[in-house]
Amino acid sequence: MKTVSYLLITSAEIIETAKKNLASYQKPRSVDFVDALPKVPTGKIMKRDLRAPYLAVEA
Secondary structure, three states, X not given: OOOOOOOOOOHHHHHHHHHHHOOHHHOOOOOOOOOOOOEOOOXXXXXXXXXXXXXXXXX
């Protein structure tokens, strides 16, 4: 049996909570919601693919 619960929260609420609870260098500048995390066949999350849009340099 699988239990699923949904929490409705906005990116602004996440950032505000981070401002209160994290050091200044750890605070996120933005929050993106995705439908699914990219994973390799073994089930590990592909962090490289998550970081790629932020590391892309516009020419």
